[in-house]
Amino acid sequence: MEKIAVSRFVVKEFRTAEAFKTLRTNLMFSGADVKAVALTSFSAAEGKSMVSFQLAASLAQAGKQVLLVDADLRKSVMVSRMRVRRKIEGLSHYLSGMVNANEILYKTDIPGLYLVFAGAHVPNAAELLGNASFDKLIAALKNTFDYVIVDAAPVGQVIDCAVMASAMDGVIMVVDTTHNSFKLERRIKQQLEKSGAKILGVILNRVDLAEKNSYYGKAYGYSYDSGDGSSEEDN
Template sequence: MQIDKSNFENNKVQKVSIREGTSLDYRTNEAYKSLRTNIQFCGDDIKTIAVTSCMPNEGKSSVAFNLAISLAESGKKVILLDCDLRKSVLVGRYKISKGVKGMTHYLTGMHTIDQVICSTDVENLFVVFSGPVPPNPAELLGNRYFSALMKQLPEFYDYVIIDTPPLGSVIDSAIVAQQCDGAVMVIAANQISYKFAQKTKEQLEKSNCKILGVVLNKVDIRENGYYGKYYGKYYGKYYGKYYGNYGSD
């Protein structure tokens, strides 16, 4: 379960291209820079960060992916872990070869972590994709391999960003959050009730993971003034930091 540092030095990791199709408009790019800054202001002891949502299609994978890119572009060494083992969208969205090994291969002991890490065409950014859908994702994420991984990766990377399943649907995110320094919730504007968001927040709190804040996603920019005022007050009162608009999934 130990990471072989020589593999990194000799470039023996898988290589993938993710840059194509990832360009953002000016407004969205600036929003991710603000999110990046807010994450960095949380303190240098916050290195492993889980990203979750209440339900599917709120854009959490896009937020995790673009946050990782933004941190890497600022000069930080970043690794993105795709731990949405049940329904990952990253491999399909970025047209990654089916031959690429992923988290499932590592968590089942089939491959070492060195064999599933991918270098990318974004400088400083590395990715571990999800791999094949397993029959027991929650059990895999709670096993000794994952625990060892979360202890070792901060020795090699400035930030470990983890895309997790929606916590309102399955328990996987809470299992992952137990191993993290902090968590970020992604909430889609006009899609989630306050009670559902509050219930999801309470579930996340049970993992004893610090909730860093909430990303309000999929905001209609034509109503940006309304959402900025209303949701900033409404959710900010209960969740802490308010991060704003980060585009659609």
């Protein structure tokens, strides 16, 4: 199994690292049956890929066996961001029946952290992800790994995450607090729930820590709230 160097991308800044530890703890307390988790958002560039990677690395550093799956089959940037230069077989190759599951698993230089890259970009991503072989793959991976963290495409643009949601134990929404309205977020939460997704929570990204009297500024830059509908925004 080939090894990819990713430890240099793990965030070192104290407050941010602490925030990911809190997120990791919250996920670990979500229940033993919550193993396969997708991260999505309403629009692009809200921080899904960054949060997925940091969360997966944080779980691995806590001694868990973790697989980070890049399921953004349309425009994934994981290969280029991790500066991988070799030819990679990824999820789209597997879902198209071109390779076996063990051929898409990559070890990293973080003990316990493994990767599945998206593979070649495909136009029929929703079709591939809605396929029974994706469900089967996730079910099999859950036997091998403690956590399968899936970095998904934004739901406001494509239905990919909604179609794969049934294979997941839960979905976490990443919200860029600098530009999205909670109304929109609520709409996609409902859309995901209609497709059978269990929303585990919401991560507020890019919270302004410098803002005076900011609640989050006192504690951490990323917040993980219950998605059970009991918060003020959901009333």
